[in-house]
Amino acid sequence: MGLIDVKKVKADFPILQREVHPGVPLVYLDSGATAVMPRQVLDAMREFEEQHRANIHRAVHTLAEEATIAYEDARTEIAEFIGVSNTKEIIFTRNATEAINLVVQSWGRANLKAGDVVLLTELEHHANLVPWQILAAEIGFELEFIPVTESYQLDMPVFYQLLESRKPKMVGFSHVSNVLGVVNPAEEIISAAHDAGALTLIDGAQATPHLLVNVLDLDVDFYTFSGHKMIGPTGVGVLYGKEALLEAMPPFLGGGAMIKAVALRSFTANDLPYKFEAGTPAIGQAVGLAASVRYLKQFTMPLIESHSRRLVDFAIDELNKIKGIHIFGPGKGRQLAVVSFTVDGVHPHDVAQVLDSVGAAVRPGRHCAMPLHTKFNLTGTTRASFTIYNEKADVEILVKGVRKAIDQFA
């Protein structure tokens, strides 16, 4: 396996050429929140908007035909990226959050009743917690959680016990933790959940930027992800669902495009995938996301994964050399793309602000995973995340900035 030529990759990303302060170039280490976009994605979106922009599936003029083809081609490419050939199973949403809300409100409302159990994990992003909490408060089903062990892994023995004792209808979990960088044992969870009669939903927002994901091999029932975390545009995300399940589910949002026929007091829902795509979607963004998928595929996903792992391992090694740094995660060899840490005597917000002064963009706080931080008695951490356009020199800037913060505050 070759290596990624980061200098060459960096040159593709216009925003990485800028300075954040006079003479201080940007070192972007916040891709776990939102990755930046290469010229190829920006060009694809610009080309669409300048040459083909029109509404889809409606008019018959040339632009409408071209826009419809571009949007459906994007769906096909994105489907293939996660191993899917049946495009009825690929629903465009705004982001992973909306995709999860779609499943909760549509599948959940139709299938859950008081006393039922939905099993989640303690390391979930708020996107896979709050939608369930909202519906649970209304319907009265219960939430259970797979605990996180002291070594920052899902407690699998407890998971098996919960499957047995609580008989959940649904098991929902993050493919990759956005705080710990842990890759959860998706195949094992899914197969055990299915054996126990539960469906499965994955929040794949942190996985699709770095992993070769094949939802058919996983046999997962619902898989969700966001475009902007995988060097694509904001405003577009994807829900994959097994056709039979999606077919049986009621619509989520109502409006144009999701209908076959409408009378004043009734409607007939459209076929998949349009049944779940009410209103004019983010067409140019879908085209952009297809371009980001093409960009990622040129390296192959296994190469991107090893690159991201190598960088995070280097960062863990270098950070561990600094006195007073504590890594919040299982450590070297066990984290994908993100490292969260605390610095004795320095608040995460101050760490991040000092890092900004040396050009490094990181994320302070609880990373939308407040229960996980609460469990480990942390008010917040600082998170650095890495992807194809990062290199060891970026880690060195990170380390320099952390040392500066310690000098200033500790």
Added chain:
Amino acid sequence: MDDLYRQMIVERYKNPLHRGELNQIDFEFEDENPFCGDHLRVMVDVDENNIITDAKFDGSGCAISTASADILMEYIVGKPLDEVKTMEKEELLELIGIEFGPVRLKCALLSLKVLKGAVYGLEEGSGHEEG
């Protein structure tokens, strides 16, 4: 950035003069800045004429929110309660003397938000959740 962390801010963060407990507490309140997890408690003591005789804060926060709380506690001692009730955020920002962006502004103003909660006798509440 270097302006943001002027010596005065760093000094007040490392050695705040008004952090601690009050023996006599007439008003107190605590709240959070959910964005960064900062937690702040403010205690106020007043005399029979509703003049603030002492004020302290406690909790955990970043350099900006801690220094801001320290400055604010110092500022309100000796002032009538009514004057504190109507204190505008611009007044505190002027005392701190730094231009903040929208994110750090929340850190800088947390102390005033909690102080208002105290003097208006609000129920203890937690902030909104981070996105």
